[in-house]
Amino acid sequence: MQDTVSRRPKVTGISAPFSTVAAPLSTESPSLTECSVATLSAGLLILSFPDFNLWPLAWIGLVPFLLLIARRPQAWRCSLLGWVCGSVFFYGSCYWLTYSMIHFGGIPRWVAFALLMPGALVMGIFPAIFAAMLARALRRWGAIALFMAPLLWAALEWIRLETTGQLWNAIGYSQAYHPLLIRSARWGGVYAVGFLIVLVNAALAFFLLRRSLPALGILLVPAILVVAALMASNYPGPGRELIPLQDAEAIVIAVQPNVPMDLVKSNDEMAELKSRHFEMSEAALRNINDGKPILLIWPESPMNFTYGTDSPLRDTLAVFAKQHHISILLNSQEAAPDDGIYNSALLINQEGRLVAQYDKIRLLPFGEYVPLPRWLPGAGLIRAMVGDFTPGTNYRLMPVADLRAGVFICIESAYPSIARSFAQEGADVLINISNDGYLGPTAVMRQHLANAVFRAVENHRPVVRVTNSGITAFITPEGEVRDATQGFKPEVRTWGIARSETSPTFYTRHGDLFVEVCAFLSLVILVLSFWKTGNEAHDAAAITG
Secondary structure, X not given: OXXXXXXXXXXXXXXXXXXXXXXXXXXXXOOHHHHHHHHHHHHHHHHHOOOOOOHHHXXXXXXXXXXXXXXXXXXXXXXHHHXXXXXXXXXXXXXXXXXXXXXXXXXXXXXXXXHHHHHHHHHOHHHHHHHHHHHHHHHHHOHHHHHHHHHHHHHHHHHHHHHHOOOOOOHHHHHOOXXXXXXXXXXXXXXXXXXXXXXXXXXXXXXXXXXXXXXXXXXXXXXXXXXXXXXXXXXXXXXXXXXXXXXXXXXXXXXXXXXXXXXXXXXXXXXXXXXXXXXXXXXXXXXXXXXXXXXXXXOOOOOOOOXXXXXXXXXXXXXXXXXXXXXXXXXXXXXXXXXXEXXXXXXXXXXXXXXXXXXXXXXXXXXXXXXXXXXXXXXXXHHHHHOOOOOOOOOOEEEEOOEEEEEEEHHXXXXXHHHHHHHHHOOXXXXXXXXXXXXXXXXXXXXXXXXXXXXXXXXXXXXXXXXXXXXXEEEOOOOOEEOOOOOOOOEEEEEEEOOOOOOOOHHHHHOOHHHXXXXXXXXXXXXXXXXXXXXXXXXXXXXXX
């Protein structure tokens, strides 16, 4: 019988080069079933995040995706599956980005959801790279390479932050509201928690591939490592309860004014809202008869105070501070070089004087600045619509009686390096002022709060989170969320704070050392996966045992 290959017609002429490329691509393209399984993994991960809050699913959600990679570890095919999985996850977990477009931008709902797609596709590139790298490792070393997945995943989350400026919904954040499970953040940040989650997923996938007694034994090893990591992260320090006011060194009053997002800014409306700030503050002060230093905090909001140019506001705040013998922390738009504007946090002391100013360093893309060159057509129009703030450059601690506070603004809670910098400088407490109101009563409220929870645990410092429309809360150094407010309702909270008695955590001292090691080892894995040996790479049959 004539050989099958010899009977195959030869492709000649101009189509020959294209056929040599198309043939492997067609054989490696994922099937509809495989794409559905990748989407299943994405769905399980989405459900593990707020507002679904099915956090245990994160510990098994990647198993279907890992099995897809392991059964047919072809880099091109796996990268497409990773792109599908990642894009669906980011789209589904960040759907709330459409809220402001629909409700404040007047964009039709279907257009808003279509505009969300490009961003999700870009973020999906990182799971795609993860899948391709893991496929290379599996072909080189077999099923045991599944245990390299935690290294690759952690490294690519870190690279995502460094290249795009976004680490939103890193897999570790799914566990934010379970302090026992996020202790490892004290030495490795949110990346360490994600590492442990992916390790468990990889172990389960390995067992399902092999289904043998030795594989069961190997499955127990990661479980023991996870428990050991959690126990080793038990950090000595204050308990999880709020500090009683009588034992506090200073008292914080957090005002959640619930300024409406569609603020017209007429004179009457602005006067009424300013009065609301002062009335809520005064009502809270009447309930305090302790004599301790008091810090009154107003959040970021659409009020857009301009302390530097608004002399009536300056005079009113000075009188209020001196009358009640308190310090006031508020958000304000302040002058920057070259006619720019800072998004700032200002501290006014008990004598009514401005004594400290922190200018927001990490600005929100397409919210506070436009990451496009000025010469690009249309960039000026977008800049006029969303604003064009100037980033700050210095981490300035603010004095609160004998304590020191590090203040960061809104989305800066999603950047581990900012809270860490304040902790390194000696902050006793971290303060986050924010306004999530533009994104409505959606999952963003608890997702954003999850970032602040990790900043508390990473540095073992309490975080006082004060927002315009929720969620305002006190976060203990262990990551317990206490005394949280309801959303979109004016509320006031009063908490005690004290000097930190604990030494800096490993994460505060060494930062992203853990994930940097993961990135280095991932690079080694990638290089070795291309290293030529005398043996052929493992095929799918060898991997599945």
